[in-house]
Amino acid sequence: MSSTMRRYNALNVFWNGLTGNKNWDRAWRDPEPKPKYEVIIVGAGGHGLATAYYLAKNHGITRVAVLEKGWLGGGNSGRNTTIVRSNYMMPGNCAFYEHSLKLWENLSHELNYNVMFSQRAHVSLCFSPGQRDAMARRYNTMRLSGIDGEWWALDKLRKNIPYLNYGEDARYPIIGAFVQPRAGTARHDAVNWGYARTADALGVDIIQQCEVTDFIHENGRVVGVNTNRGEIRAEKVGLAVAGSTSTLAPKAGLGRLPIETHKLQAFVSEPLKPLVDHVIVYGVGHGHFYISQSDKGGLVFGGDLDFYNSYAQKGNLPIYSDVAGCAMNIMPMVGRVKILRQWAGIMDMSMDGSPFICKTDVPGLYLNAGWCYGGFKAIPGSGWCFAHTIAHDDPHDINAPLSLDRYRKGRHIDEGGGGPVPKHH
Amino acid sequence: MIRIDCPFCGLRDHSEFTYEGDATVQYPALDAPMEDWYEAVFLRENPRGPHREFWRHVGGCGSFLEVVRDTVTHEITEVKLAHPGMAAATGKAAAKTTEKATGGSE
Incomplete structure (x- = not known):
């Protein structure tokens, strides 16, 4: 570290707090x-x-x-x-x-x-035996690679996340979840x-x-x-x-x-008291949804791409509607929560x-x-x-497979097995 | 909401359509060299501006349409039936250029 930058520590955060935060250097x-x-x-x-x-x-x-x-x-x-x-x-x-x-x-x-990295667990919901088996394959492969992953059957899932819609009459009844405990948000x-x-x-x-x-x-x-x-x-x-x-x-x-450039939207709700303690994710049918809660209380969530090429960093109503429907499917109690902000970024979608x-x-x-x-x-x-x-001037072993010419050689890294389309997540 | 002026059904919300990708891709002959197929399957111009692309009116007449849409403003400047023989077969105009105001972005 250069001498011009003062390290942050408890003492100077406390002292600057007492003196109106007027004496910080440029970051x-x-x-x-x-x-x-x-x-x-x-x-x-x-x-x-x-x-x-x-x-x-x-x-x-x-x-x-x-x-x-x-x-x-x-x-x-x-x-x-x-x-x-x-x-x-x-x-x-x-x-x-x-x-x-x-x-x-x-x-x-x-x-x-403080990047506020919070390992609150990533909980991927399952809705059918077929989906469970496909995900079991993924999570078993992860475990063999030294990555943490576990299955939460319905009783454990209900105990840890009691507020989801477990009703038998839910559009997509939940049967359990695959969880990566070390995952989270920052x-x-x-x-x-x-x-x-x-x-x-x-x-x-x-x-x-x-x-x-x-x-x-x-x-x-x-x-x-x-x-x-x-x-x-x-x-x-x-x-x-x-x-x-x-x-x-x-x-x-x-x-x-x-590469094709597509836009992906995200949403944040008005601040709520602590509700969502994990990252909750699911994909079923045409639905795709992920949600967590920020430290300020906003529910932060998103879904699919708009699926047409776009460089516009702005949202669009059909996805708004899809994502709201996905939220209601698993958390019907958020139906009256107001969405505070919504935005879009432009993704570099590979094949x-x-x-x-x-x-x-x-x-x-x-x-x-x-x-x-x-x-x-x-x-x-x-x-x-x-x-x-x-x-x-040479890749590390870790990123050597992430080469630009891998498609030419047939070495795709296609997690979903979905073929050469710029739509995968 | 983008609105697409379907030659059969008129001006409709884009949520009635599915996006079918870049319409400028030319697939080579089946026995063409692998490099030609690599380029057709994987490489894209991905323009920032006017983009020629396919949409299918799945919530309407089912037609495949060829649309020119700006990828920055989402303004649509051209809509036509994708299959060149369709215009003659149906009597619908092969090309239909919409007014600027109707092809607007969301």
Whole structure:
């Protein structure tokens, strides 16, 4: 940590509380871009900021700029439902998401910033024997991979979560749930701010309102970017721009990608007294629903994509109606609760539901994309792996399967077995 | 709500339709090289702006429609029957360009 940043501790939080919180330093600098860096990361969302942090901390690369066209954490990092889990089955996803979950478990201490990671358990409801058997396969595979997972039969589920609709006459009667106890939620903004503050203290320049308009190529390599604040050069450039990947990648020389941009909405209710102690999730028929409760009391929930290509960061009523119907199915007592806010983010939907953290065919250019529904939980692991890939010009064993050319080789990582469509979660 | 002007049924909410994906994808011959199939199955232009795409009116006449819609504003500028022979067979106009006001976003 640089000498300019004061660590947060109980004493200075207490003292500043008594003195009106007027004496805090800036959490991070607002530097002018330098002409040249060792690494430029495009996109100051969670993934970009985490990458910068791990470049500095794990690999000693501190001449790093993170360029952001808006404000940091203003894209999907600030627009999600904050769920963190690692209940994946396929080789490639399994090790990656579990690595990410392990990084989450120590993140507040590591960053000296409370990311409010709450391992409140992820409870995935089951409605039919067929669904139970398919999920048993997944959770058994997880257990064999060292990931926690368990089955809660109806009596245990009722004891732990008494308020769900267990009625025999429910549209979809619940028969039990598969649970990952170590999963949970985190505070989305705190993750961005924690990585930003700590990366900044290690010397990383976070440059906001700096939009990359084009890439500088020399001798077939990417050697920098043009921005609305001038030319910035670097030995290596990493893209971490989620739903905007397809608009920037061709300019960088990548051509068409196996990605479509779709919008995903989320909702938060008015604050309520503590009700939902877990993350509760289900998918049945055409319904897809996930809900948790924030520390401020709002029910935070979401459902499916709108399923048509969209770069609009705004919601739409049919999904509003679907998600409300899903909520009523399992929690009819929320019917009179008011929805306070609703928003949408633009997802980089890959063709198998799994991401890319990889080198590209363009020397000097690295890609982090394809996060589909689940980028938030991946932030620490993604930054860790992307930093390794950039620093060593070679992927780590953990992210080697997450390559851009895996479809060409038939090595899809298709958790749902749904085939090559940009709809998977 | 996006509204799509179906040539048979008129202006309807998009929740009556299912989205059937990018209409610019050209599938190669069955014996084409694997690379051609890789490109058709997996790679997408994914434009930020006008996008030619299929919708199916499952809650109405069942027609497959080819629609041009802006992926930023959701404004629809063109709707036509997807199958080129359908226009002649049914007497419906092959191409139907909607007024700007009717193809609006939500």
